[in-house]
Structure formats: structure tokens, C-alpha cells
Amino acid sequence: MLEVKQVSKKYDGGRGVQKIDFSMQRGEIVGFLGPNGAGKTTTMRMITGYLYPTEGIITVDGLSVHDEARKARSKIGYLPEMPPLYPDLTVDSYLKFVAKLRGVPAREQKLRVAEMVSRLGLNGRERQSVRHLSKGYKQRLGLAQAIIHKPDLLVLDEPTSGLDPSQIIEIRSLIRELGENHTVLLSTHILQEVGALCDRVLIINRGELVMDGAPDEIGARMENRFAVTLEVGGERERIETVLGRWAEARGITAEIRTGPPEAGENPVTSLAIDGSEANSSAASTAAPDQDRVSEKGESIMSSDNTKISTIEKTHSENPESLALSNTQISGSVRALLTAGDQQDFRVELFRLLAEADLPILELHKENLTLEDVFLKLTSDPAASAAEDSTVADKPVSLNRSDGAASSETTDSPDANSGGERE
Numbered sequence: 402m403l404e405v406k407q408v409s410k411k412y413d414g415g416r417g418v419q420k421i422d423f424s425m426q427r428g429e430i431v432g433f434l435g436p437n438g439a440g441k442t443t444t445m446r447m448i449t450g451y452l453y454p455t456e457g458i459i460t461v462d463g464l465s466v467h468d469e470a471r472k473a474r475s476k477i478g479y480l481p482e483m484p485p486l487y488p489d490l491t492v493d494s495y496l497k498f499v500a501k502l503r504g505v506p507a508r509e510q511k512l513r514v515a516e517m518v519s520r521l522g523l524n525g526r527e528r529q530s531v532r533h534l535s536k537g538y539k540q541r542l543g544l545a546q547a548i549i550h551k552p553d554l555l556v557l558d559e560p561t562s563g564l565d566p567s568q569i570i571e572i573r574s575l576i577r578e579l580g581e582n583h584t585v586l587l588s589t590h591i592l593q594e595v596g597a598l599c600d601r602v603l604i605i606n607r608g609e610l611v612m613d614g615a616p617d618e619i620g621a622r623m624e625n626r627f628a629v630t631l632e633v634g635g636e637r638e639r640i641e642t643v644l645g646r647w648a649e650a651r652g653i654t655a656e657i658r659t660g661p662p663e664a665g666e667n668p669v670t671s672l673a674i675d676g677s678e679a680n681s682s683a684a685s686t687a688a689p690d691q692d693r694v695s696e697k698g699e700s701i702m703s704s705d706n707t708k709i710s711t712i713e714k715t716h717s718e719n720p721e722s723l724a725l726s727n728t729q730i731s732g733s734v735r736a737l738l739t740a741g742d743q744q745d746f747r748v749e750l751f752r753l754l755a756e757a758d759l760p761i762l763e764l765h766k767e768n769l770t771l772e773d774v775f776l777k778l779t780s781d782p783a784a785s786a787a788e789d790s791t792v793a794d795k796p797v798s799l800n801r802s803d804g805a806a807s808s809e810t811t812d813s814p815d816a817n818s819g820g821e822r823e
């Protein structure tokens with residue numbers, strides 16, 4: 402549906418985007434994430450034909466957006482950051498104007514406007530002037546102008562920016578609906594938006610594409626450790642001993658939290674057990690755990706003689722097979738266990754704790770969140786320093802807001818679009 406091949410844009414002042422390369426299949430909703438100034442708008446403006454790339458090719462359904470601009474643009478709907486609305490027109494007359502501009506046949510225009518009004522929930526506001534619409538309704542109208550010519554590809558530049566929470570929910574559900582029969586590329590600063598709406602995420606940083614993948618997969622792909630959070634039932638000191646010894650032997654970091662979980666609390670705090678600490682503190686306080694594993698039906702006592710649980714050896718053919726019965730848990734400990742070598746230690750951990758009669762109450766594999774990935778990819782201080790020195794060497798400011806470096810004069814000459822022009 403969309404092919405962006407090795408596309409670069411160099412502004413007079415320097416930064417733009419470099420060798421952006423990706424494609425989108427029909428029906429995909431793709432989130433375009435990046436910090437301020439990363440190149441999202443530049444890329445979207447090139448895709449929609451409002452800006453000429455310095456190099457590279459962009460096609461929509463096989464049509465070049467620059468060499469076959471008119472045909473290609475009929476397949477694209479664009480909601481720029483600032484929707485091109487005319488405040489003096491009414492909703493109705495504005496939509497009629499855009500329908501005409503986008504080549505909707507005259508006999509269909511009235512019907513198409515009515516369809517947009519109903520689809521975007523603008524009923525009752527047809528005669529209202531655009532100026533008096535709330536921000537949320539302006540955004541609905543912006544979406545209406547983007548889809549009035551029934552494009553296949555929708556390009557939405559920060560569609561929920563500046564909206565209040567209920568408007569955000571409304572616009573997101575509209576985008577979700579639009580995604581049922583459009584291919585959608587949307588830029589956003591809001592990470593949850595990507596999780597809520599998108600099948601795939603592209604992350605751009607400093608003009609370069611640095612990640613392309615499904616939102617729930619990229620965390621696992623970037624993970625360079627194996628980590629689980631764990632809640633173990635039993636007496637604290639004993640759990641620390643068992644986990645501490647094992648962690649030391651396996652080179653695993655165990656961070657134990659002190660209190661019960663509380664809402665909003667950072668799940669891991671306080672005491673960290675690695676090899677050395679385990680030796681000096683936890684390991685020295687209790688007898689070997691194996692001594693505590695009971696025979697059938699016996700109670701297990703902790704080091705302070707608190708009853709933790711009762712354990713039953715299930716079958717002599719399989720002495721390692723244990724079943725907890727009549728369990729009474731006197732307390733629990735939560736921990737984050739991290740292996741730097743990405744090795745999955747869950748089975749080993751399960752056996753360790755089962756043999757020590759320490760029941761696992763919760764075990765959860767930790768993956769990097771989209772937020773973690775985003776921060777990792779976009780906040781590289783070394784890159785910032787390099788960037789800053791490059792900027793300092795240049796006589797012209799790179800920032801668009803100062804106007805000095807603008808190269809908008811090289812934009813597409815085709816202004817017949819009702820879209821954003823600067």
C-alpha cells in the first residue's frame with residue numbers, strides 16, 4: 402500500500418530526515434513515535450506530497466506521490482497537526498468546499514457531506530460556524546475533511562494533541578473505526594496511544610528510523626536480560642537465605658522489597674542481594690533449607706518456629722514431585738530477580754522453591770515496556786553530545802521556529818488539496 406524507500410530530506414539548516422525506509426500493508430494501523438524534532442511531520446508531509454524529498458521514492462499503491470501527484474493524492478487523506486479549517490464557514494459549507502476540492506463528483510457531494518456528518522458524529526452542528534466548534538469537534542471535522550474523498554491511506558499527525566481526556570477517548574475510538582477500512586499512519590507523543598490503537602510502531606529519532614515492530618514485541622526484542630518479579634510465601638529471613646544462596650551461585654541479582662505491595666509503589670526497593678550480600682546477611686541467619694523439607698503431612702517450621710505450610714510428598718516414584726496441602730502462609734516476600742545473560746531460570750527457580758517448601762504466590766516475567774524502549778532509543782546522551790557539537794559548528798540554526806533555515810520553497814507546487822501549506 403505505502404512504500405517509503407530510502408527517503409531523506411535535508412533542510413538548508415541541516416537536520417531533516419535521513420534514509421527513512423519502511424512499507425505499510427493494507428489495513429495496518431501504524432504508530433509513528435518520536436521526540437520533538439525527530440522528523441515525524443517532515444516524513445508525513447513527504448508521504449502526503451506536501452514536501453519534496455531530497456532523495457528517495459514514496460509510492461502509494463504503486464503511484465509516486467511526486468511524479469503522479471494527483472492520482473496518488475486521491476488515495477491519501479491527511480490530517481495535519483493544524484487542520485486546514487476555515488473558521489468563517491459553517492460545517493456544512495466547509496465540507497462541501499473540501500468535497501469539491503478533492504474531486505468528489507458534483508452529484509455525490511451533498512450525500513458525501515451528510516455521510517461525513519453522520520460518520521464523524523457532527524449531527525446537529527451542520528449550520529454551526531467552524532470558529533465556534535470545540536477543539537474535539539474541530540478534530541472530528543479535520544478527520545472528516547481527511548476522509549471525504551474515500552482515501553485508502555490515512556495520515557494523521559498527532560490527532561489527539563491538545564484534546565481533553567474525554568475528547569481523546571472519542572477521537573481514538575473514531576480512529577479505531579476508521580482503521581477498519583483504511584490503512585492508517587498516525588504520529589503521536591503519547592505512548593499509550595500506540596498500545597491502544599496500533600498493530601505496529603515505528604520509532605524515529607534524530608531523523609532516523611530506529612525501531613519497527615509490534616508494540617508488544619519490541620520490548621522483548623530489546624531485552625538484554627531475563628527478569629521476573631516474584632512473590633514467595635513464607636518467613637522472610639528464610640526466603641532471603643534460599644534466594645540469596647541460589648542467586649549467588651547463579652550470578653543472578655535478587656532485589657527484595659521490604660513491605661507489602663502498595664498502590665503506586667515502586668515494586669522493587671530496598672535490599673539487594675547479590676552474591677556477596679547473600680553471604681554476609683541472609684545466608685548466615687538460617688540453617689540449610691533442605692533440612693526443612695518435611696515428609697508426608699508434616700508441618701514446615703521457619704527459623705523462628707512459625708508454621709509456614711504443610712507439605713506432602715506425592716509419590717515415591719518421583720521424590721521431587723511435591724504438592725502443597727493445607728497451606729497456611731505466615732507472610733510473603735516480593736523480589737525482582739534479574740539474569741544479565743537472558744537465560745530463562747523460571748523452571749530452576751520453581752524447583753528450588755518447591756524443594757524448600759516456599760510456595761510461589763506470583764511469578765511474572767518482566768518485559769521492557771514501550772516506554773522503556775522509547776527512552777532507551779531516544780535518550781542516548783552520547784548522541785546528544787555529538788549532535789550538540791555538530792549544531793554548534795553550524796552557522797545556521799536548525800530550528801524551524803526561527804525561520805532562518807526554512808527550505809519550504811522546495812515544496813510540492815501542487816496546492817490544490819485543501820491541506821496544510823506554510
Ligand SMILES: Nc1ncnc2c1ncn2[C@@H]1O[C@H](COP(=O)(O)OP(=O)(O)OP(=O)(O)O)[C@@H](O)[C@H]1O
Pocket residue numbers: 412413414416417418435436437438439440441442443444799800801802806807808809
Ligand atoms: N522548514 C524547515 N526548515 C528547516 N528545518 C526544519 C523545517 N521543518 C523542520 N525542520 C527541522 O527538521 C527536524 C525534524 O522536524 P519535524 O517537524 O519533522 O519533527 P517532528 O518529529 O514532527 O517534531 P514535533 O514532534 O515537535 O512536531 C527538526 O530538527 C526541525 O527543526
